[in-house]
Amino acid sequence: MNILSLVRQNIINLKPYASARHEFEGKASVFLDANENPFGSPLPGEKAYNRYPDPLQWQLKFQLAKIKGVPAENIFIGNGSDEAIDLAFRIFCEPATDNVIICPPTYGMYEVCAGINNVEVIKVPLTPAFQPDAERILTAANKHTKLLFICSPNNPTANSMARQTVLELLQKFNGLIIVDEAYINFSKQQGFIGELTSYSNLMVMQTLSKAWGLAGLRLGLAYASLDIINLFNKVKPPYNISQAAQEMASAAIPNLPIVNDWIQEVVEERALLAQVLGSFAFVEKVYDSDANFLLVKVKDPATLYDYLASNGIVVRNRSREPLCEGCIRITIGTADENLQLIQRLNDYE
């Protein structure tokens, strides 16, 4: 499949912004090209941010390449995954003409980005087992369908999408499939990074916001073919990732072992919490989770939500989402936080 045939004509024609840092590639010691402040930054300490950052974040990408097994040039870094999602719409979807397919219940940003970009959303709900329905997806797609979002593990249902179904879609769907793996670190399932070289219509998204504990830095990762990554680099704002975020993330990457310990702890706490929650009379079902949260079906979600909130514990009421009637979503906290939750629930009813 030729992915470039899906791209909007104005994006193909676009002459990208050439930044000062981009134009000059040699070695120099006097930078009078970018209208920066030459003195420094009015910050305590030595740290200065008066220079524009590397537009393509090469140092961070080389570090990520090593731990992810993806060449640095096949990585895109966005100001959160949300930026990467928005760019996908802007690159591929002609407003008021093209459409995308999502499989509710799923992450809300896909539909919000579609709305912002005036792109139609075709909803093909997950099956009652929370799996994508390949046949219905392929039937729903038409010549204006550019993107298919598959969130795996899915938010808010917490389960992974069946590998065989996603592979079938990669073979048959005539558009770009974005597999959103924001929660992949918590999953027993293998992700789709290994399929990138086999499918030109695959983009895998991950984030440093969840397992990595860097939500405040806003760093989303996307992996795809060079053709696709080049388009993202062409359309993104030139300096979309701040110097501070690049430096902080670079300093965090070597601490992967700490992150892996946290992931293991979350997975253990998830099993404990699921077991305890399942023992409450007001809990009807605790769904299997491959993520750092549990979807829990309860008798009266609104009352439970208010009760917990009045005790200073916030969870997410997802009961208005399709297939999630009666459900709340609970993020796995520290052992102590989970214990506080359980103690409050012991006093409920």
Ligand SMILES: *Cc1c(COP(=O)(O)O)cnc(C)c1O
């Ligand atoms: C949390 C989350 C993200 C992460 O978004 P960022 O903008 O990178 O923080 C992406 N996808 C899903 C499904 C999520 O739940």
